[in-house]
Amino acid sequence: MGIAIISGVIASLESIPSAREQGGHHYGAAKWESHTPGTLTPTAQSPSDESLPSRYLACVSREESAKRLRDVFFSLGGSGPSIEVLVGQNVRAVQEADVVILCCKPQLARSILTEPGLREALDGKLLISILAGVTIAQLTALVTAPTKVIRAMPNTPCRIREGMTVVTNLPQSDSSELDRAKILKIFSSIGRCRFLDEKHFDACTALSGSGPAFACIFLEAMADGGVMMGLPRAEALELAAQTLQGAARMTLQGPLHPAQLKDAVTSEH
Numbered sequence: 001m002g003i004a005i006i007s008g009v010i011a012s013l014e015s016i017p018s019a020r021e022q023g024g025h026h027y028g029a030a031k032w033e034s035h036t037p038g039t040l041t042p043t044a045q046s047p048s049d050e051s052l053p054s055r056y057l058a059c060v061s062r063e064e065s066a067k068r069l070r071d072v073f074f075s076l077g078g079s080g081p082s083i084e085v086l087v088g089q090n091v092r093a094v095q096e097a098d099v100v101i102l103c104c105k106p107q108l109a110r111s112i113l114t115e116p117g118l119r120e121a122l123d124g125k126l127l128i129s130i131l132a133g134v135t136i137a138q139l140t141a142l143v144t145a146p147t148k149v150i151r152a153m154p155n156t157p158c159r160i161r162e163g164m165t166v167v168t169n170l171p172q173s174d175s176s177e178l179d180r181a182k183i184l185k186i187f188s189s190i191g192r193c194r195f196l197d198e199k200h201f202d203a204c205t206a207l208s209g210s211g212p213a214f215a216c217i218f219l220e221a222m223a224d225g226g227v228m229m230g231l232p233r234a235e236a237l238e239l240a241a242q243t244l245q246g247a248a249r250m251t252l253q254g255p256l257h258p259a260q261l262k263d264a265v266t267s268e269h
């Protein structure tokens with residue numbers, strides 16, 4: 001999931017119009033806004049915009065994962081190859097970061113956050129956990145009091161900037177406005193981003209976090225139905241995928257409820 005997030009952020013930043021292209025003015029790149037309501041392409045408002053990420057460090061524990069990540073990031077093109085992949089150097093990476101996104105399996109959170117030196121390195125920083133089922137209370141018990149802990153629940157389409165991410169609200173502090181801007185820069189650039197209370201997170205994990213898997217089961221079944229009726233498989237998959245995409249976008253763009261959209265297809269002749 002960490003790869004999906006970073007790939008989406010890199011793709012989004014690649015589409016920022018340069019200051020020269022903007023002619024000194026800033027505007028959103030229409031490419032994504034035109035067809036993905038809610039997805040924002042960050043604009044290069046000012047070279048000193050503190051909320052825009054400028055350096056990326058990806059941490060893994062195994063050399064073979066590092067090689068796989070480097071290959072993926074290289075294939076992204078643009079600034080993908082500049083992502084630094086560190087093996088077994090979590091403390092160093094956190095020391096050098098402003099924002100830390102925790103993307104390990106939920107059961108590894110404790111051992112990673114209690115590694116000697118990590119609490120100190122995290123002190124006062126923004127820690128975003130995407131771990132399913134691990135609460136803010138459990139995480140704050142492992143870090144120092146000034147560390148700002150929030151939860152995010154993204155989904156795999158973040159990779160192509162079509163994600164849905166739910167984020168918990170930030171505790172009020174002097175830096176909450178800047179932190180909120182950083183969170184929005186990351187997650188709005190890779191899809192829709194919505195702030196919700198933590199009490200909704202299990203539901204969000206089931207609905208949008210795991211939702212792409214449910215959608216793919218339905219999509220595959222639709223395509224199988226087409227194949228059963230004689231369609232070539234590739235075309236059946238294309239028809240099913242584009243149909244689901246179209247139906248989803250019509251729902252997002254409104255104003256009709258899905259039940260009305262369904263009725264419009266099943267009208268009497």
Ligand SMILES: NC(=O)C1=CN([C@@H]2O[C@H](COP(=O)(O)OP(=O)(O)OC[C@H]3O[C@@H](n4cnc5c(N)ncnc54)[C@H](OP(=O)(O)O)[C@@H]3O)[C@@H](O)[C@H]2O)C=CC1
Nearest residue numbers: 001002059060061062065103104105106130131132154209
């Ligand atoms: N999959 C999904 O659709 C979604 C997942 N999530 C959440 O995302 C999290 C990750 O899931 P997923 O991406 O599937 O898991 P993966 O196992 O694919 O990725 C976990 C990553 O963490 C790294 N890692 C593990 N231990 C360490 C360590 N000690 N130090 C540094 N890096 C480490 C792994 O590298 P290495 O292999 O080298 O150890 C690996 O790259 C989970 O908590 C899940 O709940 C949230 C939303 C959606």
